[in-house]
Amino acid sequence: MGLNYPKRMRGPTIKVAISSVLALLLLAGCSGSPNAAIPTNPVEPPSSKPPETKSVSPLEIQMTARLFEEAPNMENSYWKEFMKRTHTKLNIEWIPDGDYTTKLNLILASGNIPEVLVINNLKHPPVVNAVRNGAFWDLTPILGDFSKYPNLKNYSAPDSWVTSRIIGKNYAIPKNRPQLSGGPKIRKDWLDKLGIPMPQTMDEYRIALKKIVDADIDGNGKKDTIGLVSKASLFSGSAGGFGDAFGMGKPTFDADGGLIYEQLTPQYADMIAWLRDLYSDGVLAKEFAVMKPTQAVELFEAGKAASLINESFRWDYSFMSTIKKVQPEAIVDTVPPLQGLNGYAVRYSTGVDGAFLISKKVPEEKVRRILDFFELTNSKEYYDFSVNGLEGIHYNKVNGEIVLTDLHKKEVGSTSPWQPITLFFDKYGKIVTPVAPKEYNDAKIKQTESQGYLTKGVISPFSVIDSSTWVATWPKFQQEWTSMSVKAIVGQISMDEYKAYVKKLNDDPNIKKSYQEFAKDYKETFGK
Template sequence: MKRSLRKQINWVVAPVLSISLLAGCSGAATPAAGTGTATGTTKDNKPAVTEPTKIQFLVPSFAEVPNMSDQYWTEFQKRSNSKLDIEWIPSGDYNTKFDLVLASGNLPEVIVSQSATRSTLLNAINQGAFWDLTPLLGDFSQYPNLKKNADPNVWNYMKVNGKIYGVARNRPNIDPGIKMRKDWLDKLNIPVPQTLDEYAAALKKIVDGDVDGNGKKDTVGILGHDFFIADGDPAYLAAFGGLDPIYDKEGGLMKESLTPNYTEMIDWFRKLYADGILAKEFSTIKKTQAEEMFATGRAASYTRNIWRDWSWEQDIKKVQPDAQVITLPPMKGPGGVSVALVPPFFGAFYISKKVPEAKVKQILEYFNTTTTKEFTDFNYYGIEGVHHKLVDGQPQLTELGIKEVTTNANQPFPLSFNNIMKVFNASAPKAYNDAKIKETEIYAKVGKMNLFNIVYSDTWTNTWPKYEKEWQSMVIKAVVGQITMDEYKAYVDKLNANPDIKKAYQEFGAKYKEFFGK
């Protein structure tokens, strides 16, 4: 099974984004056929376009809330023949808002879920909150871009009980990486860590020293956010073998957070916490706080998207001119290496069942129109001569481009799949990007994907919310030393003996076979 899964996820790194759209970007654009309010039909039996399609979205925000009337968004809506009404929610608060909106029943026309297996999402699907898109998509002949410009497996991954409810938000498998302040390693004459043990030892020297030169020993070793290490959990867990399929005595596929491997990782972080390496406030830090701490030079290591290395390095240089941020190479741990691949999608768009079918087709056509390399290029660079200029043959963002073409630009449309999207930084020089892409190619070869971003269980969906907060509390208590590891293990054993959880493991196993084969 392990080999078949690796075959599914070890896609080769795609070529650098095409820039076919970029020449002439500043000129007038022709609205894309098929989107917009229609009167009559075209000769290919698609709606004839008149007015732009108006779409209401709820999406996460990973940067400042954009001005939808600025030059970037005005041009994007012109090209896509759309009028977007977007409610932007800070990413750190998004899941809470998402759950509240689902509970209220007051859904926007299109809502983003950042996970295809979130329990509240699956419950809403089972309760009929969203359109079953299966018959509308059909063989994708009416929406060819949604199929040809996505990963080959993504529509299979979208299925819930054999039906498609979400339009995948295409993303690369290579995305998060464990970051490190290379200049601090150099200052202490420490080589780049190749193992988890070397990593922990390096961080101990950093937090015990005065590497930032402020006269205090106040540097944070490892940052996390939102309960634990958040984006970093899978990478560290991969090094403990916790992203491999792990089965209980009855042959059920165990949830990764309740495996012995996860417990081993907790014990490792417990030691790091005791050594002052893990941030004292790790369980209460919000994502925006963690970003600010790292970007102002107050922490040595943090796990987020690889493309952020350049941006954060420039931010830190404002206060620490010699700053150098790197993504660490795969580090060996007791059960693997510290690389977690992500699914070829970051959640999906779901269309409220309250939306009339004719409008659903217009929304699907908007998604089809924008799922192209041309729109993805525009998402990176905006308008030539306004948002970017060519430097050494590579588009590079201008000051206005950095302001207007943020990571929020890719939130309201699917994008076209490529495997360097989260490595490449449009503000960085070509030589930097070329080197970064080369350095991280190994990730696709050695990384593992968390199975539970794909497989799901109705029993787990209904059962886990009863225990999730208590389990999180026990993890925190174990890490900070308020309970012993034996007490934590006994608690996990009790959960794993729960009949509903054991039933969920059987369902997970069945779904694993359904999605990935034997």
């Protein structure tokens, strides 16, 4: 189960990469088929009054946004209607997600900050430093008791206004996301072809992938299928939830009572040893350490990889549809929560997927209008609009069900409409997809619930707590630590050598000081 937040949390409450290799290590349908609108939490839709438009000119906002698909045409019918409804003019710089951290660092270093800056990591040191240096508005006094912002208070992720705080205050406007994202994708048709049961444990998953790579599963006579590719850095530990299967997310204290950073725990070393076995088996992609997110997805969609992480459940149907173009028998599924030595391969997020920061250069009157924009769009009405688009243009209703048109994919897409808004919180939002039939979505919800995906995960305390000493210290070690982790996985050093290196890090005075600060923040936040 996830961490239980204390009562005080229930109220309303990219690094210029140290090296080019490290920068690479870091991150981020069927038209005309019957489709169902994404189901949402059983709550009454909030009111969403349109803004006054008679005497006030449209709100022009300069912002950045993460891009996960082709850059949208902001002059198409969807975006024109969006800006009409919100009485805005959005000037968005769309940045591919794989390049976002690098671009973010350049923006922060130059000081040429847009009015609204999207951040993809609330704990990213350059972001925290920019906040400390006064680059962004402290919104705490403006938000107040949220009486003027009921949608932002009531229809954001649970405790998101607490977990998104930077240096203890609400500088960030959290972007909501389902707390459950997804698990490893796997080619179920290949499992069936080889007579392999769906894996239930980490060891069974490793064995299944080994059998697939050892077989000429695609029939090309080359045995060149890759077992596992990852869109996210495997060194995060949260990719695929793998680290949590070994207990990485569970608080671990040193002899002095300091809270050890999760990637320097003994449990994390157990995960490195497991990845080492996958690499030795020929299962893990040889280029895993420098593979870009787009490359991982392309390999999986081309039918050249057996398993992919990190993508949400909602992508299973799209992946399957794409692969069927080259391998018609393809079936893509998500494995059940894989049991490991000390838990399950399931990690919950805080419900916050990055955030918006407002530049301090923006006048206070405009800050309030920007907040009104986020308040307006954090509603069920705008959520449904961002999923389905305009009736008669992007979808039609057939026998009461939503059927997407060919124009939907071109003008609305799957993720772009979500990027400039905080997004109404929907716990099923990453399980179902508007491009799949209602029967498929309903079955997917039932499957994930019955498998325990909604009960077996954890929230890492390091998603919430902070340490100023850690922010200043860890960048000095991160490149070397990453290099040592790679060496351990590919067998260039032994696991004993790796563990000795981690011990040396944990004995560093500044890191030990960080652990004391983590422990203090943990106790204050969670009451433990």
